[in-house]
Amino acid sequence: MIYFKDGEYLREEQMNLSVNDRGYAFGDGVYEVIKVYDGVLYTANEHLERLLESAEKIKINLPYTLEQLIKITEELQQQNELSTGHIYLQVTRGVAPRVHQFPDQSVLPVVIGYTVENPRPIEQLESGAAMKSVDDMRWLRCDIKSLNLLGNVLAKQEAIESGCQEALFVREGIVREGSASNVFGIKEGVLYTHPANHFILNGITRRVVLQLASELSLPVVEKEFTLADAYAMDEFFFTSTNAEITPVVTIDGKSVGKGVPGQITRQLQNVFEAKIPVLVAAGQADERNTNGSAS
Ligand code: PSZ
Numbered sequence: 180m181i182y183f184k185d186g187e188y189l190r191e192e193q194m195n196l197s198v199n200d201r202g203y204a205f206g207d208g209v210y211e212v213i214k215v216y217d218g219v220l221y222t223a224n225e226h227l228e229r230l231l232e233s234a235e236k237i238k239i240n241l242p243y244t245l246e247q248l249i250k251i252t253e254e255l256q257q258q259n260e261l262s263t264g265h266i267y268l269q270v271t272r273g274v275a276p277r278v279h280q281f282p283d284q285s286v287l288p289v290v291i292g293y294t295v296e297n298p299r300p301i302e303q304l305e306s307g308a309a310m311k312s313v314d315d316m317r318w319l320r321c322d323i324k325s326l327n328l329l330g331n332v333l334a335k336q337e338a339i340e341s342g343c344q345e346a347l348f349v350r351e352g353i354v355r356e357g358s359a360s361n362v363f364g365i366k367e368g369v370l371y372t373h374p375a376n377h378f379i380l381n382g383i384t385r386r387v388v389l390q391l392a393s394e395l396s397l398p399v400v401e402k403e404f405t406l407a408d409a410y411a412m413d414e415f416f417f418t419s420t421n422a423e424i425t426p427v428v429t430i431d432g433k434s435v436g437k438g439v440p441g442q443i444t445r446q447l448q449n450v451f452e453a454k455i456p457v458l459v460a461a462g463q464a465d466e467r468n469t470n471g472s473a474s
């Protein structure tokens with residue numbers, strides 16, 4: 180594995196990180212996960228623009244431009260010959276003695292990156308997932324892709340321990356997002372999702388889905404809805420870079436709709452895949468039909 184660190188491409192044994200890195204001490208940093216399909220980067224620009232935005236929101240001066248970040252991402256894919264998986268990029272406020280306030284201007288951010296080979300979650304995309312609602316105890320800047328993931332970690336663990344695959348954050352009775360995903364419901368042909376504000380991360384996959392909905396002339400309502408509303412949806416799904424569009428078949432043990440992936444969800448999955456040229460070329464984009472059962 181070749182790692183990127185502060186302008187260099189390094190082998191495992193050349194990599195070293197400080198115990199005084201503010202990412203380690205405080206989770207004082209931001210990150211991105213960028214998908215690669217058959218060696219081709221997917222929505223990398225959007226992810227890297229969001230990385231720049233996240234850094235700016237926590238007042239880290241990232242020492243790279245968007246163009247340089249794209250170059251680093253491409254270089255990591257090539258050096259590691261990453262086929263299907265993702266590229267992880269992380270930026271911390273740098274290395275300095277452990278005090279809460281920012282170090283002085285001379286301390287530079289630490290930027291690292293590496294690749295992870297992992298297949299698409301075909302089985303889960305096909306059969307769907309179970310969600311468990313959990314109290315959203317995170318801070319109020321969920322729009323920042325921060326390294327501070329304690330709330331997300333605890334929620335995911337709670338979901339897993341209940342035999343579910345993903346947690347559903349509820350704050351003030353309102354369904355916000357998943358522990359590592361955005362969520363959507365479909366009721367009477369209308370697609371509902373939480374508005375992009377400080378309560379959620381504005382997912383890149385979320386944005387793709389909204390674009391696809393518009394292309395399909397599927398009406399979209401970006402508005403808060405309750406957990407009771409979620410239970411009553413005809414269809415439900417969550418989205419993320421790795422989970423793509425994952426149908427949700429149960430929430431808190433209650434079946435969503437007929438308890439199988441919904442038709443409109445299937446349609447969105449199909450058009451999502453159809454827009455990934457390498458999947459189409461490899462014949463992977465047509466593995467499922469639209470009537471809710473495996474082909
Ligand atoms: O590997 C994984 O399971 C991944 S890759 C990205 C995520 C999980 N999660 C991103 C995320 C998130 O952490 C929260 C709290 N909300 C929404 C999302 C979805 O963002 P995108 O679509 O940009 O990955």
